[in-house]
Amino acid sequence: MKSINILILLLVCFSSMAQQPILINVDPLSNPDTFFVKLEVPQKLSKKNNVFQFPATAPGTYQTMNIGRLVSDFQAYDKKGKRLKTTFSAPNQYIIAKPKKLKSLHYKVAETFDTQLKDLPIYMMAGSSIERENVLVNAHTLSGYFSGMQKTPVGIRVNGKSDWKTGSALKVKDGYFIAENFDELVDSPIMSGKLSFAETTLAGAPIQIYTFSENGKVNSEMLLKEMTQMLNSAEKFLVKLPVDHYTFLFYFVENPSGVTGAWEHSYSSEYVIEEGEPTPAFLKQVIDIASHEFFHVITPLNIHSEIIESFNFEKPTASQHLWLYEGVTEWASHIQLFRGGVTNLDQYIANGLKQKIIVSELYFKPEWSLKKIADESFNGGEGAKQYGNIYYKGSLTASYLDIRLLELSGGTFGLREVLLDLIKKYGKGNPFSEETFFDDLAKMTFPEIKDFANKYILKSEDLPHEEYLAKIGLKYNRVAKNKVEITPIENPSNSQKMLFEAWSKNMEVK
Ligand SMILES: [Zn+2]
Numbered sequence: 001m002k003s004i005n006i007l008i009l010l011l012v013c014f015s016s017m018a019q020q021p022i023l024i025n026v027d028p029l030s031n032p033d034t035f036f037v038k039l040e041v042p043q044k045l046s047k048k049n050n051v052f053q054f055p056a057t058a059p060g061t062y063q064t065m066n067i068g069r070l071v072s073d074f075q076a077y078d079k080k081g082k083r084l085k086t087t088f089s090a091p092n093q094y095i096i097a098k099p100k101k102l103k104s105l106h107y108k109v110a111e112t113f114d115t116q117l118k119d120l121p122i123y124m125m126a127g128s129s130i131e132r133e134n135v136l137v138n139a140h141t142l143s144g145y146f147s148g149m150q151k152t153p154v155g156i157r158v159n160g161k162s163d164w165k166t167g168s169a170l171k172v173k174d175g176y177f178i179a180e181n182f183d184e185l186v187d188s189p190i191m192s193g194k195l196s197f198a199e200t201t202l203a204g205a206p207i208q209i210y211t212f213s214e215n216g217k218v219n220s221e222m223l224l225k226e227m228t229q230m231l232n233s234a235e236k237f238l239v240k241l242p243v244d245h246y247t248f249l250f251y252f253v254e255n256p257s258g259v260t261g262a263w264e265h266s267y268s269s270e271y272v273i274e275e276g277e278p279t280p281a282f283l284k285q286v287i288d289i290a291s292h293e294f295f296h297v298i299t300p301l302n303i304h305s306e307i308i309e310s311f312n313f314e315k316p317t318a319s320q321h322l323w324l325y326e327g328v329t330e331w332a333s334h335i336q337l338f339r340g341g342v343t344n345l346d347q348y349i350a351n352g353l354k355q356k357i358i359v360s361e362l363y364f365k366p367e368w369s370l371k372k373i374a375d376e377s378f379n380g381g382e383g384a385k386q387y388g389n390i391y392y393k394g395s396l397t398a399s400y401l402d403i404r405l406l407e408l409s410g411g412t413f414g415l416r417e418v419l420l421d422l423i424k425k426y427g428k429g430n431p432f433s434e435e436t437f438f439d440d441l442a443k444m445t446f447p448e449i450k451d452f453a454n455k456y457i458l459k460s461e462d463l464p465h466e467e468y469l470a471k472i473g474l475k476y477n478r479v480a481k482n483k484v485e486i487t488p489i490e491n492p493s494n495s496q497k498m499l500f501e502a503w504s505k506n507m508e509v510k
Contacts, residue, residue, distance in 0.1 A: 033110070033111050033114050033130055034108045034109065034110055034111065035108065035109040035110075035111060035128070035130070035142050036106075036108055037105070037106065037107050037108070037109060037142065037143065038104060038105070038106050039104055039105035039106070039107075040103070040104045041102050041103055041104060041105070044100055045096075045099040045100060045102055045146060046099065046100065046148075047099060047100070048147060048148045049099050049146040049147055049148050049149060050095060050096050050097075050099040050146075050147065051089075051093050051094070051095055051096075051146065051147035052093065052094045052096065052105065052144050052145070052146055052147075053092060053093055053144045053145055053146070053147060053313060053314055054066075054067040054068045054071060054092040054093070054094075054144040055067050055092065055140040055144065055186070055313040056091065056092050056313060056314055056315060056316055057313065057316040057378065058126060058138070058140040058186050058313070059183075059186070059187065059300075059308065059311050060263060060264055060265075060296070060300065060325075061123065061126045061263065062318075062322065062377040062378065062387060063120065063122070063123065063126070063377070063378065063380075063384070064120050064316050064378045064379075064380060065120065065122050065126065065140075065141075066091040066092055066120065067092060067109070067140060067141055067144070068088075068090065068091045068092035068093070069091065069117065070109050070110040070112065070115060070141070071107055071108070071109050072107070072108045072109075072110070073106070073107055073108050074086060074088065074094050074105070074106075074107040075105070075106045075107065076094075076096050076102055076104070076105055077102075077103055077104045077105075077106070078098075078101040078102065078103050079101075079103040084096060084097060084098055084101060084102060085097035085098070092144075092314070093314075099146075109141065109142055111127070111128050111129055111130050111141075112124075112126075112127030112128050112129070112141055112258075113127055113128070113129040113136075113257055113258070114129075114257070116257075119380065120380050121258055121259070122141075122258070123258065123259045123260075123261060123263075124253075124256060124257070124258045124259060124260050124261070124272040125260065125261050125262055125263040125270055125271065125272040126138060126140075126141075126263055127141055127258070127272075128141040128142060129251075131193070133193050133194045133212075134164075134191065134192065134193025134194065134195070134212045134251075135158055135160065135190075135191070135192045135193060136189070136190075136191050136212075136249075136251055136270075136272075137156070137158065137189060137190040137191075137192075138186070138189050138263075138270075139156065139182075139185045139186050139188070139189075139190075140186045140313070143182075143185070145182045145313075149182075150181060150182045150183065150313070151181045151182070152181060152182070153178065153179065153180055153181060154178075154179050154181070154182060154185050155173070155174075155176030155177065155178045155179070156170075156176060156177050156179070156185065156190065157175055157176045157177070158190060158192040160192045160193065163194070164192050164193050164194065164195075165192070165193070165194075165195040165197055165210065166190065166191070166192040166195075167190070167191050167192075167195060167197070167208065167210030167247055167249050168188055168189065168190040168191070168247065168249075168268070169188050169245065169246070169247040169265065169266070169267035169268035170184075170188045170190075177190060182313075183311055184266075186313075187265045187266050187267075188265060188267070188268065189249055189263070189265065189268065189270040191210055191212060191249045191251065191270070193212055194212070195210045195211055195212050195220075196210070196211045196213075196219040196220040196221065197209065197210055197211075197220050198219075198220035198221045198223070198224040199224075200224060200228065200231075202231050202232070202235055202241060202246075203235050203240070203241050204244075205241055205243060205244050205245055205246060206245050206246075207231065207245075207246050207247075207248075208245075208246070208247045208248070209223055209224050209227075209247075209248045209250070210247065210248070210249050210250070211223060211250040211251075211252070212250070212251050212252065213250075213252040213275055214252060214253050214254045214275050215254060215275060217252065217275055217276070217277060217278055218250070218252050218275065218276075218278050218286075220250075222278055222283065223248070223250060223283070223286065223287075223290075226283045226284070226286070226287050227248075227287055227290060229340070229342045230287050230290065230291050230294075230337060230342060231294070232340070233336050233337060233339070233340025233341070233342050234291065234294055234295070234336055234340075236336075236340055237332070237336040237339065237340065237416065238298070238420075239420060241297075242297050242298065242302055242423060242427075243266070243267055243297050245267060246267055246268065246294070246297075247267065247268040248268070248269060248271070248290060249268060249269070249270040249271065250270075250271045250273070250286075251270070251271060251272045251273070252273055252274070252275035252276075253272060253273070253274060253275060254274075254275050255274075256272070256274050260272050260273050260274055261273075261289070262289050262290070262292070262293045263293075264293045264296030264297075264301065265296075265301070266297070266301045266428075269290070269293035269294065269296070271286070271289065271290070271293070273286060273289070288333070288334075288351075291333040291334075291336070291337060292329055292330055292333040294333075295329045295332045295333045295336070296325075296329055298329070298332070298419055298423065299324055299325050299328060299329060299419070299422075300319075300321075300324070300325035301428075302423055302426070302427050302428060303324070303419070303422045303423060303426050303427070303432065304319070304321070304325065304426075304431055304432070305319050305321055305431050305432055305433065305434035305437065306431040306432075306433070306434055307319040307434055308325075308431065309428075309429070309431035316378035317378075318374050318375050318376075318377055318378055319374060319434060320371045320374045320375065320434065321374070321434070321437060322370065322373060322374035322377060322390055322394070323370040323371075323374065323390065323394050323397060323398070323457050326390040326391060326394055327370065327390055327391070327393070327394020327395050327397055327398045328394075328395075328398045328415065328419070330390075330391045330394060330395035330398070331352070331394075331395045331398035331399055331402070331415070332398075332415075332416070332419070334348060334351060334352035334395070335348070335352065335399075335402070335416075338352065338504070339504065339505065345488075345504070349474075349486045352395070352399065353396070353399065353469075353486055354484050354486055356391075356392045356393075356395050356396045356399075357392075357396065357463075357465065357484050358482055358483070358484060359392045360389055360392035360393045360396065361481075362481070362482060363388070363389075364386055364388070364389035364392065364393065365386060365389075366460065366462070367460055368386045368389065368460060369457065369458060369459055369460035370390065370393060370394055370397060370456070370457045370460075371457060371458050372386075372460070373386050373387060373389055373390050373393075373394075374390075393463070396463055396465075397456050397457060397463065398415060399468075400452075400456070400463060400464065400468045401415055401449075401452060401456075402414045402415035402416070402503070403468050403469075403471050403472055403499070403503065404448070404449070404452055404468070405417075405418060405445060405446070405449070406472075406499055406502050406503055407471050407499060408445070408446045408448060408449075409445075409446075410498075411498055411499055411501070411502030411503075412502070413445065414502070414503070418441070418444065418445060421444060422444075425444075438450055438453045438454075438457075438458075441453070465484075469486060470489070470496070471496065471499055472496065472499045472500045472503045472504075473488060473489045473492035473493075473496035473497060473499070473500040474486050474487070474488060474489065474500075475487050475488070475489045488500075
C-alpha cells in the first residue's frame, strides 16, 4: 500500500473521576503516516500504575503482534512540562520512573499497513491505516493502558472531514465513541472516511454496513442485497440473536500489503479484502466470510473459557478450545446456509466437505492435532503455518461431531442444539472451564463425546470420512490425491434416511 502523508494526532486525556472515560482524539487531517499520540493524565497515578503496556496481541487474532515495535519517541512529562524518565522494557512496556508526577505521554506509532515487519507480520484486518480519504482504527495498534487501569472507560473521536462517515459498533456520547474499558475499545474497530452506508433490521436489531472501496467498485447497498438471505438464515439457525445491534465494516484495497481477511468482534466485524469487480462470485466469497464472522457472536464472543474472558494483552495465552472458536464457527457458517436453503446439497458438499478435506490434506501436517494448532498459534514459524488448518480440519471435525451427536440422539440433538444450550448455560461473564470442558460437554450430551474429543481434538487420529458420511447416507470415494467424490448412497437404509433428514433440515426450534 502506498505511503500517504497525513498526520494523525491522538489526544488521550485521563479524567480525575474514576468512571470518567479516557478520551482519545484522532485527527486524520493534520499529517504523516504515523499516529501521533498525546495522552493527558489529569489525576494522580499511583506507584502501581507505573507501566504503560502496549498490547502483545489482541483477542481473536491468535497472533503475537508486539505493538511496542511500532512505537517511537516515547516521552513522559510532569505538569510543568518537565521531562520524566522512562525506560523501555522490551517488547511492549514503558516504565515510568515517577508515575505520581506524570501529567502526559507523547509518542508516535507507525501505521501497520505501511510498515513491513519481517518477523510476526500483522494481519491487515488486525492493523490500522491512514489514507487521504479514510482511516481504519484498531485501537490496540494505537494505544495501551497503564498497569491496573485496563478496566478504565475510554472514549475515542475521529475528527475527519465534514462529509465523512464514521462507522463503529460503539455508542456515541458527546461526540465520542465510548467504550467501557480497554477491552471493549479493542473489540470495536472504527472506520471513517468516504464510505457508503446501508442498513436493515434483523429480528428488531439494526444491522449497519459501512464500506470503503479504494476504486469505488464495491458498495454497502450491493453487499446488503447479497447478505440478506445469509442474515435471515442465520437468525433461523440461532433462534434468537445474541446481539441487539451489529455493524459490518468493509475495507476493499486495490493492492494489499499483507495478509487480508476479517476479524470478529462482539457487535461488529471488520474486513480487509482485495478489491475486485463485484461479480456474483466475488460477492459470494465476501458473504461467505461475513457468514463466518457473524457466527462468532456465538463463539468465542459468548461461549469461551476463562482464558478468553479475562484477556491477557501482556502475554499471549492460548486456549486449547480454538477448535470450538474457529472450527465450529466455520462449520456453522456453511451448514446454516445449506439448512436455510441459501446453498444446495452439492454446494455444501463442495465447499463444506470436499474442499476442506483436500486443502487440509495437501497443505497441512496431519500429525498436528487441533489442540496442538491451538497451543502453537501464537508462536509464529510452524505454528503460524499450521494455524490455517483450524478452518479445514477444525470445520470437518465439527461436521463429524454434529453427525455423531445426531446419531447418538436419534436425530434430535446435533451440534446446533449443543451450541444453543451452551449459550444458555454460559455467556459473557460466565466462561466455561478450560480444563474440564470436554467432561462438561459429555455430561450435557453423551459419554461417547469424550472419546470423540480425545481422538479427533486432543489427539490427531485420521478423520473417519467414510464411516461418518455413511451415517447420513453419503458415499465417500477417494479418487486421487487431490480429488474426493461425495455422493448420496443409492439405496440408503432407514437409519441413513432418518439421519440425513435430521442432518439436512435441522432448523426447527426445539
Ligand atoms: Zn473466525
